[in-house]
Amino acid sequence: MADTALVDPVTGLTQAQLAARHGLRVAGERPSLAEYSRRLWAYRHFIAAYANAKLVASYSNAKLGQIWQVLTPLTNAAVYYLIFGVVLAQKEIPNFIAYLTTGLFIFNFTQSAVLAGTQSISSNLGLIRALHFPRACLPVAATLTQFQQLLASMVVLVGIVLVTGEPITPEWLLMVPALLLQAVFNAGVVMVVARMGSKSSDLKQLMPFIMRTWMYGSGVLYSVSLFKRLPEWAATLIQYNPMLVYIELARHALLEQAPLLNESLTQLWLVAAAWAVVAGIGGFVYFWRGEQEYGRG
Amino acid sequence: MVEHLEASNDATITLPRVGERIPTVVVDDAHVIYRVHKGAGGGTTPVAALRRLVKRTSAPNIQEVHAVKGVTFTAYRGEAIGLIGSNGSGKSTILRAIAGLLPVNRGAVYTQGQPSLLGVNAALLNDLSGERNVALGCLAMGMHPDDVVRMTPEIIEFSGINERGDFASLPMRTYSSGMAARLRFSIAAAKKHDVLLIDEALATGDKGFRKRSEQRVRELRESAGTVFLVSHQLSSVRDTCERTIWLESGLIRMDGPTDEVIRAYEAFSNKK
Numbered sequence: 001m002a003d004t005a006l007v008d009p010v011t012g013l014t015q016a017q018l019a020a021r022h023g024l025r026v027a028g029e030r031p032s033l034a035e036y037s038r039r040l041w042a043y044r045h046f047i048a049a050y051a052n053a054k055l056v057a058s059y060s061n062a063k064l065g066q067i068w069q070v071l072t073p074l075t076n077a078a079v080y081y082l083i084f085g086v087v088l089a090q091k092e093i094p095n096f097i098a099y100l101t102t103g104l105f106i107f108n109f110t111q112s113a114v115l116a117g118t119q120s121i122s123s124n125l126g127l128i129r130a131l132h133f134p135r136a137c138l139p140v141a142a143t144l145t146q147f148q149q150l151l152a153s154m155v156v157l158v159g160i161v162l163v164t165g166e167p168i169t170p171e172w173l174l175m176v177p178a179l180l181l182q183a184v185f186n187a188g189v190v191m192v193v194a195r196m197g198s199k200s201s202d203l204k205q206l207m208p209f210i211m212r213t214w215m216y217g218s219g220v221l222y223s224v225s226l227f228k229r230l231p232e233w234a235a236t237l238i239q240y241n242p243m244l245v246y247i248e249l250a251r252h253a254l255l256e257q258a259p260l261l262n263e264s265l266t267q268l269w270l271v272a273a274a275w276a277v278v279a280g281i282g283g284f285v286y287f288w289r290g291e292q293e294y295g296r297g
Numbered sequence: 298m299v300e301h302l303e304a305s306n307d308a309t310i311t312l313p314r315v316g317e318r319i320p321t322v323v324v325d326d327a328h329v330i331y332r333v334h335k336g337a338g339g340g341t342t343p344v345a346a347l348r349r350l351v352k353r354t355s356a357p358n359i360q361e362v363h364a365v366k367g368v369t370f371t372a373y374r375g376e377a378i379g380l381i382g383s384n385g386s387g388k389s390t391i392l393r394a395i396a397g398l399l400p401v402n403r404g405a406v407y408t409q410g411q412p413s414l415l416g417v418n419a420a421l422l423n424d425l426s427g428e429r430n431v432a433l434g435c436l437a438m439g440m441h442p443d444d445v446v447r448m449t450p451e452i453i454e455f456s457g458i459n460e461r462g463d464f465a466s467l468p469m470r471t472y473s474s475g476m477a478a479r480l481r482f483s484i485a486a487a488k489k490h491d492v493l494l495i496d497e498a499l500a501t502g503d504k505g506f507r508k509r510s511e512q513r514v515r516e517l518r519e520s521a522g523t524v525f526l527v528s529h530q531l532s533s534v535r536d537t538c539e540r541t542i543w544l545e546s547g548l549i550r551m552d553g554p555t556d557e558v559i560r561a562y563e564a565f566s567n568k569k
Contacts, residue, residue: 014325015323015324015325015326015369015371015405015407016323016325016405016407018320018323018371019320019323019325019405019407022319022320022409023409024320024321024322024323024407024408024409025407025408025409026405026406026407027394027395027396027397027406027407027408027412028396028397028398028399028400028406029397042439043436043439045436045441045442046433046436046437046439049432049433049436050433050436050437053422053425053429053433054422056424056425056429057422057424057425058424060424060425060468061424127421127437128398129393129398129399130398130414131413131414131434131437131438132396132397132398132411132413132438132439133437133438133439200350202347202349202350203350205342205343206343206347206350209343292400293400295398295399
């Protein structure tokens with residue numbers, strides 16, 4: 001066996017002493033959190049380019065190309081409208097189609113980001129094993145790709161909302177901070193699932209079920225007033241559900257008469273901001289702590 | 298039996314050097330253990346996945362491979378070191394460990410600066426054009442966007458992918474494997490490195506490209522500190538490296554001047 005105390009014939013030092021004497025650093029050592037954040041910021045151009053590249057690549061084989069960015073959310077909305085609006089004949093909510101699509105598109109932003117994020121480490125092992133960059137670039141880029149998708153969906157959504165007769169109000173501007181808070185929340189969650197997905201490939205199989213359960217608990221497809229029939233603790237739980245909160249913020253901003261579960265608007269914003277901070281910082285720290293493990297396979 | 302020749306000082310050294318030799322890579326009793334998935338066995342249903350997650354057992358189709366079993370050596374500035382050995386001897390793995398891409402399970406690897414790995418495995422996005430991949434690869438190496446714009450034509454020119462029509466604007470999935478490998482090498486070689494690790498990259502491409510890349514490696518060697526070359530092509534090791542390490546099943550079998558090591562290696566492989 002190789003001998004740890006092997007001594008260099010010229011200098012008479014052990015390997016570790018030799019390395020220390022010449023200021024060599026442990027390969028692949030995890031940087032401090034501050035240093036890691038600084039490096040991540042230095043790689044912002046890579047993140048933007050990678051997110052954009054993924055977006056372009058995802059449609060490169062389709063004949064219609066980038067048009068799918070708008071067609072996908074539109075088709076989605078049409079299918080759900082057919083079932084929940086026409087077949088099940090929703091009467092309770094005024095302007096149901098706008099109510100439904102708002103919830104659907106907002107939820108879809110998180111859903112697709114999380115699904116992409118679960119695989120953002122495991123599907124990029126080639127890149128990770130070949131090049132050195134802060135690994136957080138990958139989940140952040142996955143979130144950014146979905147954010148760009150969201151912007152296309154928002155164009156569709158504004159169209160639907162206007163066509164269904166909602167007036168343009170100054171409150172629409174609240175969409176901007178609401179979406180930004182949601183994006184930060186998503187980035188945090190994506191970093192968590194990215195680390196978990198890098199270890200356990202089973203998560204990829206489970207994630208669709210988790211996301212679907214989450215969707216039913218977020219009042220996307222039906223009126224949130226249904227939740228009021230639940231026992232008190234469950235209703236409170238759902239009230240603080242981050243996805244419900246972000247969806248309610250969007251519905252409040254865009255729609256005039258949408259039923260909301262949360263009556264206090266201030267509380268809604270506070271909860272939305274708190275979730276963004278907790279998930280954003282928590283997710284980043286959690287991901288950073290695993291930095292050395294990515295790529296081990 | 299392990300022969301352990303110490304790196305002798307009489308190895309042909311081409312660079313002028315004053316005083317003490319400066320180490321750039323110090324590997325101290327490094328062990329690397331891989332976890333590999335044996336592919337789809339049974340139990341890939343969501344129910345089975347849930348049960349495994351709840352019970353916290355690992356998937357049944359994971360196997361551990363002890364690829365590097367205690368390797369110790371020191372590389373100095375100005376050296377070009379060849380790594381040889383039969384398939385699966387741990388050459389590429391030790392290179393990844395030096396690059397800090399695969400953490401060691403025991404022991405330690407110390408390096409000066411950030412070593413860069415030029416591998417044929419550097420995965421790029423196959424659905425994107427060669428040009429975009431160049432830009433992406435350069436950004437991933439930490440280059441500034443202005444430099445990327447300036448370097449892109451040079452890199453494409455060097456790779457020679459445009460010799461037969463405008464391939465740079467076509468998606469990489471339309472490339473032949475040789476073209477793709479050439480482009481990857483050209484991207485990675487565009488940057489100056491303290492420690493450069495080359496994984497069989499020189500074996501790809503046609504004769505003209507091989508000449509250009511060997512020239513490039515020599516230039517990089519002069520500006521950089523140390524070059525490692527993993528190759529099955531003994532001739533390219535002989536041409537570029539003066540020191541060679543021979544690995545066999547995760548252990549160093551021999552470490553010394555290229556001629557000696559290659560002679561012993563050839564005798565060993567002919568005997569098999």
